[in-house]
Amino acid sequence: MPNVHRLLAAVALAACGGSACSSADARDTRAPQSAPLRAVEVQPVRAVDETSAxxxxxxxxxxRTIDIAFQIPGKVTAVVTDEGAEIREGALVAAVDSTDTKLSLERARISLQRNAEELVRLRALHASGSLAPNDLEKATAAEQTAVVNVAQAQKQLRDARLYSPISGVVARRAIDPGETAAPGVPVFTIAQxxxxxxxxxxxxxxxxxxxxxxxxxxxxxxxxxxxxxxxxxxxxxxxxxxxxxxxxxxxxxxxxxxxxxxxxxxxxxxxxxRVRALTIPGGAIVRDAEGATLAFVLDGASATVHARRVEIGAPRGLSVEILSGLREGDLVVVGGQHDIRDGMKVRATRQEGS
Incomplete structure (x- = not known):
């Protein structure tokens, strides 16, 4: 019986030298798989003919920016617009109390009427020779003064209301109802x-x-x-x-x-x-640790990207002008550029529409 056991062990040992043990050894010595390539999108550098700029x-x-102010003092009774509001030329923006101004206008009108009636009477007397020329001159001057007083009172009544001189937007408001407006102190700024x-x-x-x-x-x-x-x-x-x-x-x-x-x-x-300008999407530009502007360029033969220092010019909408560092037709990375480094192998695809 012991001989039988030794025979079975020898058979098993022989089997271990066959295919089963060979498979295990193969698994142990096989090289590990490499990491997948980073996917990027590329687009060719384009050249456009344009006029110099x-x-x-x-x-x-x-x-235009205009400050407006009341020309007469008074208590503000109304503010009809606010900052940021659109406003048309001639629109009312604020008003001060005009009660006293209206009374002054009424008194001026009454005085004018009296002086005008008196002037008519004195002219008749002067025509009949019953009035000295000097008295007629005084009456004429008094009537003219009354006319001026009415005009001044009318202007003060108009000045009690503040209007926008231009169409635009209210950029600043510096007065509220109930406050006292001072003559010549800006209370609104209108910007065109x-x-x-x-x-x-x-x-x-x-x-x-x-x-x-x-x-x-x-x-x-x-x-x-x-x-x-x-x-x-x-x-x-x-x-x-x-x-x-x-x-x-x-x-x-x-x-x-x-x-x-x-x-x-x-x-x-x-x-x-006319000049020929090179452009790439503005998003393709990256910066290194020193702040220099770079773009990654694909070497199609080796599927490797290389960082190129570039000099950028003026923006062209979503693109940017390249003054140096790239050539027309170079394939620059426009997608995934922030996840790669110089000399890295990548899996590149053309951006749709490029």
Whole structure:
């Protein structure tokens, strides 16, 4: 019986040298699978033919800003508009108590009537030779003074009501009902916001190429890169002593009131020559630890991305001009660029529509 057990053990040991043990060894020595490649989207650098342009940046301003004030003192009885409200030229904005002014006007009218009647009577006497010329002159002067007093009282009554001199938006309100208005102290600021103006500074090297009436393309970052077309309406004739630039104004339509005072905007004032510009989507630009602007470029042969330092120019809507660092046709990473590094192998697909 012991011989039988030893025989079975030998058979089992022999079996272990066969296929079962070989499979186990294969599992133990097989190399681990590599991590999946990072997926990115790419788009070629595009070249566009366009007219040359002078870049500039600045701040949006109201075309006109007017402070308005009462011309007479009085207690404010009505305020009919508020900050941010649209207002039309000639619309009432506030009023002060006009009770005393109305009484003054009534007294002036009564005095005028009396002086006019007296002048008629004295003229008749003068015609009959019963009145000295000096007395007639005094009566005439009194009647004329009464006319002036009526006109002044009428003006004071009109001045008790404050009207907007322009169409625009109420930018500031500094008075409430019940308060006392002082003559000449501004209580409202009215801003004309359509059109708007972009004030930029043009370097002396470029100002000679800028003319009133030139077209300008303006991009507003705060509005998602929205582009508008405007016209140059003013070119300064003296340079700012600090920046050595010439103030230039570009007028822009603003019917929907999307543009607001104080927004930053980028302008490109159209020139007269044709140039070829390279553009890529603005989102493709990334920055390294030092703040330098980079773009990842795909090497199609090796499926590897390389970081390229680029110099960017003016924005073009959602795209940006590339001044150096890329060539037309280079495949730049426009999706997944924040999850890759220089020299990484990737799985790239063309962005739809590129």
């Amino acid at each position: 002078i870049p500039a940046s600045g701040i949006l301003e109201a075309t 916001l359509d059109p708007m103006e972009l004030r930029v500074g043009i370097p002396e090297a470029d100002v000679g190429s800028v003319r009133v009436g030139q077209r300008a393309t303006v991009t507003v970052p705060a509005l998602g890169g929205r582009e508008l077309t405007g016209r140059v309406t003013l070119v300064g004739v003296t340079a700012d002593p600090t920046t050595r630039t010439y103030t230039t104004k570009i007028t822009l339509p603003n019917a929907d009131r999307a543009l607001r005072v104080g927004m930053v905007a980028e302008a490109r004032i159209a020139g007269s020559t």
